Amino acid sequence: MAWSLIPDRVYSSIYDIDTEALAEAGVRLMLADLDNTIAPYSVSKPSEAVRTWTDSLRNSGIDLFILSNNRSAWRTHDYCTMLGVPYITHAGKPKIAAFRRAMEQMGRTPAETVMVGDQIFTDVAGAKNAGILILLVRPIRLDNPFRALRYAAEQPFRALGRKRNRA
Numbered sequence: 171m172a173w174s175l176i177p178d179r180v181y182s183s184i185y186d187i188d189t190e191a192l193a194e195a196g197v198r199l200m201l202a203d204l205d206n207t208i209a210p211y212s213v214s215k216p217s218e219a220v221r222t223w224t225d226s227l228r229n230s231g232i233d234l235f236i237l238s239n240n241r242s243a244w245r246t247h248d249y250c251t252m253l254g255v256p257y258i259t260h261a262g263k264p265k266i267a268a269f270r271r272a273m274e275q276m277g278r279t280p281a282e283t284v285m286v287g288d289q290i291f292t293d294v295a296g297a298k299n300a301g302i303l304i305l306l307v308r309p310i311r312l313d314n315p316f317r318a319l320r321y322a323a324e325q326p327f328r329a330l331g332r333k334r335n336r337a
């Protein structure tokens with residue numbers, strides 16, 4: 171078992187994350203995956219719910235920064251511009267370069283930063299490589315056979331992460 175693939179916390183969605191508690195623990199920056207974490211793949215405009223969530227993060231003193239592996243630069247650009255948050259697209263997760271660049275741009279240390287994402291082999295592995303806390307959410311939609319298969323392969327790591335929730 172690769173321990174570096176086990177998430178620190180597992181949630182049903184971004185809305186279940188206790189952002190106030192994170193802020194109290196000194197978190198000031200949330201790096202977030204875009205596709206299937208914040209929005210479904212097909213959605214190009216932030217929903218009202220995402221806008222409200224982003225505002226509440228901001229109000230608790232945590233900046234949001236999108237770290238996406240999406241190769242379509244315009245989609246990430248349009249979405250993040252509408253949401254009013256900085257981003258890196260084509261981020262190359264799980265490599266740590268983009269994680270480091272985001273923290274540097276925002277002037278934050280790994281200890282002040284968390285990552286939220288929906289995939290084990292990119293989001294979890296990348297955050298672990300970068301030395302930051304990783305919060306895993308369930309993918310918003312599994313309407314594609316490849317994604318469903320990958321999700322199945324991720325189950326052992328999700329299960330172990332859920333055990334950590336209780337620790």
Ligand SMILES: [Mg+2]
Pocket residue numbers: 203204205206207287288289
């Ligand atoms: Mg994703």
